[in-house]
Amino acid sequence: MQVTPQIYCVYVYCAEKKHHEEWAKHHQIIKGVFTDIETICDALRRDVRRVNNDLIPISILQSTSSDQFDQLFACSLILKEFLINSACEQQEKNNFMKFCRSQHRGNSYQSNIIKKYQAKPKKLTPIQWYTRECFLYSMLNRALRLYDIEILTQIKFFVQEVNEQIQKIYSQSDQQHPQTVYHGQNITNDLLSKLQKNKKSLIS
Structure with missing residues (x-):
């Protein structure tokens, strides 16, 4: 199966699940083999949500120019203030x-x-x-x-x-015992590399 960047995942809809699972298991892009519409719709909704989550932007505020850095940071603060405090x-x-x-x-x-x-x-x-x-x-x-x-x-x-x-x-x-929470998100290798190279930069 030829894989292109435009194809995120593939779902197989068929009448003989066991037969198609044999060849499908050799292709990582195939997310499942289904024999009814309800289960494939459930899988699609779940994966669409995961994709939407992975598309949440991660910005690394890095710049050799302090003026540009301040502008980027200021824009993010203005957007936050607008969303939270405007009538x-x-x-x-x-x-x-x-x-x-x-x-x-x-x-x-x-x-x-x-x-x-x-x-x-x-x-x-x-x-x-x-x-x-x-x-x-x-x-x-x-x-x-x-x-x-x-x-x-x-x-x-x-x-x-x-x-x-x-x-x-x-x-x-309990302010004396703060909890640590985590957010899971898939990222590209390029973004991972940028994060590793900018450990002390601001990330939003």
């Missing part, structure tokens, strides 16, 4: 939900989640909504990755809700 208008939220419905038109799974979120947003906590297999996770990560200010302006209400919950959890935690 939210109900119309922005309405526009975002309208945009989400248009983006997922024809996708009954996501459209149903959007309806549930609009009807009862407090049914789950902001963190639970974000970590759920739904439109909020993919839309927010994509906007952050592309620095899409238009989408970030509309979704900042949700960023603020997540931030408020994190702050609340932190205030209730």
